[in-house]
Every structure is written in C-alpha cells, then in structure tokens.
Amino acid sequence: MTDRLDRSNGARTPLSELSTSLHLLSAPPEDSTVECTFRYGADDPLAVHLELRVSAGTPVTWVVGRDVLSAGVKGLSGDGDFRVWPSRAQSATPLLYLRLERPRGRATLAADLTEVHRWLEHTYELVPAGEEDALLDWDTLTRVPLPPA
Numbered sequence: 001m002t003d004r005l006d007r008s009n010g011a012r013t014p015l016s017e018l019s020t021s022l023h024l025l026s027a028p029p030e031d032s033t034v035e036c037t038f039r040y041g042a043d044d045p046l047a048v049h050l051e052l053r054v055s056a057g058t059p060v061t062w063v064v065g066r067d068v069l070s071a072g073v074k075g076l077s078g079d080g081d082f083r084v085w086p087s088r089a090q091s092a093t094p095l096l097y098l099r100l101e102r103p104r105g106r107a108t109l110a111a112d113l114t115e116v117h118r119w120l121e122h123t124y125e126l127v128p129a130g131e132e133d134a135l136l137d138w139d140t141l142t143r144v145p146l147p148p149a
Helices: 066-072 113-126 138-143
Strands: 002-006 013-024 033-041 047-053 060-065 077-079 082-086 095-102 105-112
Touching: 013 113, 033 105, 033 113, 047 066, 060 066, 060 082, 066 077, 066 082, 066 113, 095 113, 105 113
Parallel strands: none
Antiparallel strands: 002 013, 013 033, 013 105, 033 047, 047 060, 077 082, 082 095, 095 105
16 A cells, blocks of 8 residues: 555645455456556545556556445445445455446456455545545536536
8 A cells, every 4th residue: 555645637635556466256367367556536535446457558447436445345335337345255365356347248356355445444544434525626527518418
C-alpha cells in the first residue's frame, strides 16, 4: 500500500494505491495471475479504479463505487457488470471474489480479502464515509452536458 499526493491535475490531492496479484479462476494455473492496482484518490472520492494488467499490452481499468467494494468485503455487493463478495470457506487466506462482466465475456478473480479490506479502511481515513460530496467539484459537474437519455 502506498500513499502519495497526485499532482497531475494541478491540485495536490491524496492518493492511495494497493498493488497486488489477483487470481483468474477460469485460467490454467500458469496463466492465472493478474497484476492489479487498486487506486483511490480524493479527486474522485466515490470511486476506486482497478487497473488490471493481463498482458504486456495496455492495462484494463474498471471504475467501481468505493461503497460497493466496501460492502463486498462483508457480503454480496454490486449489480450489472461488477459484483464482489467474500469467500464463505474458512481458510488461512480469506478471499474476495471480483466478477467482471462485458457483453462478450466475463471473468471471476480472487484477491486476498484481508489485504483489500485493510486498504479500503485506509481510504476511509483519507476521506471518511459521508464526506465525499464535499470534495466533488459540483460546478464542473453541472457545466458538463449529459448525453441524451
């Protein structure tokens, strides 16, 4: 787990990252490891970015609600293209399952639940639950036109 200040947008905002290995459950053992960085920043306080490096090419990024991921360490959470839940089995390393779905495929990955839970708790030290709205730039958000429904 690393913390730093993100200066890419001209501001100095806290950023926390967790680099870890996930295990792709449907892959043969020799191809099952997927490197992943969980990224949380106060500049986007409602979201966690998961950067998955599945090959030498461009990483794949999924953006999920921090609250959805946080609820998933305790029980089934998420809907649609992202679901997350803890393992029920009592083992030396409790697991957190992440299910990613797209129209042309789906993947279920397993992470170390304790490691992800500890990192998520740290993100709530950076930005406590309920205080996310105070960090959002509402003026910018309301100036950007929404696509037609």
